[in-house]
Amino acid sequence: MRTDRPLMCPPQVSATALCDYVPRPARVMSITKMTPHDALFSLELIDGKTLGHRPGQFVQFSILGVGECPISVCSSPTRPQQFQLSVRRVGEVTSAIHRLRTGEIVGVRGPLGRGIEPSEIDGRDILVAVGGCALAPARSLIHYILDQRVRFGRFDLLYGAKSPREMLFRNELKIWRDSRDLNCQITVDAGDATWRGRTGAVTRLFEDLPPMNTTNTVAVIIGPPAMFRHVLTEVLKRGIPADRVFCSLERRMKCGIGKCGHCQVNDLYSCIDGPVFRYSEIRSRPEAFA
């Protein structure tokens, strides 16, 4: 465990530091079911403030008497009135979140972690490669770019899902696919009777990608660990330098603020040094893609 940060709350805790530990109350404004096990929650902080996040950051979402869990913010800071969280039901806390009703009060710590800074992508061509339910964190960045389209160059979005049924944000995917503001390509591992699109791994979508101006391109990769190695190979093969490739790494987390060591990636803590890392920062750290 890293020893360069205090493990306990210091006796003199500033109001800002206290915010890291104490959940802020937020009201559930709406709930939209997306798949049998995914729902989209729109929230507003009770204090009337905006969340003030960057794409790629997360919050600790808590239900009193049950617990808390890290969830990526899937809405863009360009739409600040409410913020949105897409939650997959997998265990105790996420099941309690799925039992929530509109109007109920929950707790939110954050925004936490390192997201994508505007200065890192401003004026760049952007390539976003996404796998599975990572479309949720990616959506924050996608809306961020589309809402300020003139600030960016070419925008390619490559998305791979397990099956059509597992796809999140299906209506938005359709809009993005038909839009001239981006090149959105979608594939599924296995189609069904309704699927007319491509099948195969997300790396297949690189085959049809028009040549890129790699001197100005930023790549962002968000997905399950199994996807990273293959997508990284495609991205690096095209000549995008490692310090312009951003990878969002999900790790088990507890505190979310660099105190417990649960999220360690070698000498880094995913909760404060990430979850978004430059590939140049993690390529020599074997735990990053374990």
Ligand SMILES: Cc1cc2nc3c(=O)[nH]c(=O)nc-3n(C[C@H](O)[C@H](O)[C@H](O)COP(=O)(O)OP(=O)(O)OC[C@H]3O[C@@H](n4cnc5c(N)ncnc54)[C@H](O)[C@@H]3O)c2cc1C
């Ligand atoms: C930075 C970050 C962002 C995340 N963003 C989202 C998001 O936007 N939407 C979303 O639905 N989930 C997200 N997750 C995952 C989410 O935090 C877990 O699913 C949640 O903590 C499970 O809590 P639980 O009490 O419901 O389940 P538990 O009872 O704790 O676990 C149920 C099952 O899920 C597995 N699991 C728990 N945590 C994780 C994890 N971090 N990674 C993989 N498997 C896990 C457990 O091994 C177990 O099999 C994120 C995780 C991190 C670290």
Ligand code: FES
């Ligand atoms: S150090 Fe506690 S979750 Fe990262």
